[in-house]
Amino acid sequence: MAFDIEMIRKVYEELPGKIEAARNEVGRPLTLAEKVLFAHLHTDMKLQNFERGVHYVDFAPDRVAMQDATAQMALLQFMQAGRPQVAVPSTVHCDHLIQAKTGAAEDLNAALNTNKEVYEFLASVCNKYGLGFRKPGAGIIHQVVLENYAFPGGMMIGTDSHTPNAGGLGMIAIGVGGADASDVMAGLAWELKWPKLIGVKLTGKMSGWTAPKDIILKVAGILTVKGGTGAIVEYFGEGADGISATGKATICNMGAEIGATCSIFGYDDRMSAYLKSTEREDIAVLADGIKEHLRADPQVIAAPKKYFDEVIEINLSELEPHVNGPYTPDLAWPISRFAEAVKANNWPEKLEVALIGSCTNSSYEDISRSASIAQQAVDKNLKAKAEFTISPGSELVRYTVEKDGWLKAYDNMGGIVMANACGPCIGQWARHIDDPSRKNSIITSFNRNFAKRNDGFPGTHAFVASPEIVTAFALAGDLTFNPLTDTLLNEDGQQVKLDEPKGYELPPKGFSVEDPGYQAPAEDPSSVQVLVSPESQRLQLLEPFPAWEGTDIKGLRLLIKARGKCTTDHISMAGPWLKFRGHLDNISNNMLIGALNYFNDSTDKVKNQLTGEYGPVPATARAYKAAGLGSIVVGDENYGEGSSREHAAMEPRHLGVRAILVKSFARIHETNLKKQGMLALTFAHKEDYEKILEDDIIDIEGLNHFAPGTPLTVLLHHADGTSESIIVNHTYNEQQIEWFKAGAALNIIRRNALAAAQQ
Numbered sequence: 001m002a003f004d005i006e007m008i009r010k011v012y013e014e015l016p017g018k019i020e021a022a023r024n025e026v027g028r029p030l031t032l033a034e035k036v037l038f039a040h041l042h043t044d045m046k047l048q049n050f051e052r053g054v055h056y057v058d059f060a061p062d063r064v065a066m067q068d069a070t071a072q073m074a075l076l077q078f079m080q081a082g083r084p085q086v087a088v089p090s091t092v093h094c095d096h097l098i099q100a101k102t103g104a105a106e107d108l109n110a111a112l113n114t115n116k117e118v119y120e121f122l123a124s125v126c127n128k129y130g131l132g133f134r135k136p137g138a139g140i141i142h143q144v145v146l147e148n149y150a151f152p153g154g155m156m157i158g159t160d161s162h163t164p165n166a167g168g169l170g171m172i173a174i175g176v177g178g179a180d181a182s183d184v185m186a187g188l189a190w191e192l193k194w195p196k197l198i199g200v201k202l203t204g205k206m207s208g209w210t211a212p213k214d215i216i217l218k219v220a221g222i223l224t225v226k227g228g229t230g231a232i233v234e235y236f237g238e239g240a241d242g243i244s245a246t247g248k249a250t251i252c253n254m255g256a257e258i259g260a261t262c263s264i265f266g267y268d269d270r271m272s273a274y275l276k277s278t279e280r281e282d283i284a285v286l287a288d289g290i291k292e293h294l295r296a297d298p299q300v301i302a303a304p305k306k307y308f309d310e311v312i313e314i315n316l317s318e319l320e321p322h323v324n325g326p327y328t329p330d331l332a333w334p335i336s337r338f339a340e341a342v343k344a345n346n347w348p349e350k351l352e353v354a355l356i357g358s359c360t361n362s363s364y365e366d367i368s369r370s371a372s373i374a375q376q377a378v379d380k381n382l383k384a385k386a387e388f389t390i391s392p393g394s395e396l397v398r399y400t401v402e403k404d405g406w407l408k409a410y411d412n413m414g415g416i417v418m419a420n421a422c423g424p425c426i427g428q429w430a431r432h433i434d435d436p437s438r439k440n441s442i443i444t445s446f447n448r449n450f451a452k453r454n455d456g457f458p459g460t461h462a463f464v465a466s467p468e469i470v471t472a473f474a475l476a477g478d479l480t481f482n483p484l485t486d487t488l489l490n491e492d493g494q495q496v497k498l499d500e501p502k503g504y505e506l507p508p509k510g511f512s513v514e515d516p517g518y519q520a521p522a523e524d525p526s527s528v529q530v531l532v533s534p535e536s537q538r539l540q541l542l543e544p545f546p547a548w549e550g551t552d553i554k555g556l557r558l559l560i561k562a563r564g565k566c567t568t569d570h571i572s573m574a575g576p577w578l579k580f581r582g583h584l585d586n587i588s589n590n591m592l593i594g595a596l597n598y599f600n601d602s603t604d605k606v607k608n609q610l611t612g613e614y615g616p617v618p619a620t621a622r623a624y625k626a627a628g629l630g631s632i633v634v635g636d637e638n639y640g641e642g643s644s645r646e647h648a649a650m651e652p653r654h655l656g657v658r659a660i661l662v663k664s665f666a667r668i669h670e671t672n673l674k675k676q677g678m679l680a681l682t683f684a685h686k687e688d689y690e691k692i693l694e695d696d697i698i699d700i701e702g703l704n705h706f707a708p709g710t711p712l713t714v715l716l717h718h719a720d721g722t723s724e725s726i727i728v729n730h731t732y733n734e735q736q737i738e739w740f741k742a743g744a745a746l747n748i749i750r751r752n753a754l755a756a757a758q759q
């Protein structure tokens, strides 16, 4: 069965009682996020103690979802936990490993060949341990989860940073590293710092070219890539109820780009309609029965400033379409000012490729609205001036839009339909370009646009917009075009203007699909064997990381001092490297190769203090490790922003890096580091970043008294013989300190499983 209605029924039976008890104990009205969080506490706790942004709290999520590129590591860890079956309903989705090259059918076949070993591994682990498995071609994790597994008022964790997509159906859905997923699947609690709350009040109504994507593009401009860190963003107001469930999902999805823990909308008729159209009428009926518990209390809506840490108000009637970028998703331009920005900044005006789809924007509504623009190309005799590709989010949507004739419109316009997968969004794109080093522009309806993200080329200026705006730009082939005001020259030499996009929130004739690509777990798990060949280049069983030596850590060599933006894409690049996601030693060869070295402004060129020579970061780390020396990485603000990939934490751990010392961390990455037994430290005084010199040898002191809230000391030994000490902060709680001491969180689970087996 595609979803577990019994589990949901139980959640809904208990939800009202739990929420009321929490409201009484806290003594005030509750926001929706608070309700869902309180209803998912792991054990009874004193609620008054939950200080936002301060206290760690244990939760019991209802579900786990994983995608193929992160599931490999999550499952390799889970396999060591000593459990016969997963403790909560869980699914694996094959979406990230399919490369977009020629078109859906050929690309899927190629992926099935190249990734055979990995798909077989994932399928057999799912079979053995009781997880649902979505085969390659079934669709992108977040779209498939929204269609099948998300439910209002539920809580889910997923090994992908865009897991919050399910907030579009009123779920608290949070992106985590694989080690967190492995814990929850093993029946352990999941820990999160009680989040801050940002309220977004939506008034008015969208019209014309404006789409849900523009709301989050605008919010990203206001809050920036760091602004949502440690916070849940809750949307409310009459404007919210006017947005389709899939549109809400787009907004929640891209909340990952402002660092938000997750985003959420209150349950309403649009969600109910979406549940019904995706064959989940039973859930809609149950949710309708407890509707008031699945929305914020009315007092909160009436006086949001009293209950949220920050409130933003957006009038949808005035909201313009936006284009964000390049190189960062928070550089927000209303369309009326975009052409001017392109000229002023000297960004390449010629648009070379326009890409729509991805987990963020591939709903029926998105496709039908943007296809209505494509149709105009035919009706008005316009030719696309840029290449145009479409990556549908799921087979359910693809099958339905094909049946309803929308794909034909793209075809007529010259668009190419790719496989139902991440493809170019994650650099799985064999882009055809004459000179990869030249400056060029692309525009996508995806969510991330960091340097090299889509095609690996540093000169690519990637912009992000709604699918309808991207489609209009494909026709214009020029970034200075404004579809709201400008005309285009058609093949007959006439100036024509595009009409506003029109579409359908849900398919008028219903969704349909022939093969949803689902494999249910085996009836008899004992018959399933999971094999990993020791010769494999793609999969490698994990060796436990060594425990802490019990003393201060001395003599660390500075591996790299990274300057500026250092996202998980800089730390552990995707694209061609995705194939090594199940093989820690092989993937470690991409460690920090995208990070900018502060001392020479080059990437992947750092000084080896033992030889004085400059070389690649991974090789230099391996040289220190071989010499029995530890190393340290220094970084800037929001270090590790972006993806949930724990490889960005496991690779340094594997290559002998002991500590990451930065100005500030992104949430998921900080937790990932802690889980793997690393020291995640921040400068108490940000200016101290300047004190770190290229030849420094570094000690970390105070570890024998490592305690929550107590800073540590870092001693810098400079090459000129002088030394200075600086104070560094950390956010470890008691339990996380135990992870550090044991060498990794998994070492503790393994120890407990072993002890239990011996009893």
Ligand code: MIC
Binding pocket: 069, 070, 096, 159, 160, 161, 162, 175, 426, 448, 574, 642, 643, 644, 645
């Ligand atoms: C992404 O959008 O960056 C990814 C690829 O989906 C990642 C997960 C990964 O690195 O495998 C994410 O967002 O967590």
Ligand code: SF4
Binding pocket: 096, 140, 141, 142, 160, 162, 358, 359, 360, 421, 422, 425, 426, 446, 447, 448
């Ligand atoms: Fe896939 Fe892109 Fe969505 Fe990540 S953001 S899950 S890579 S489609």
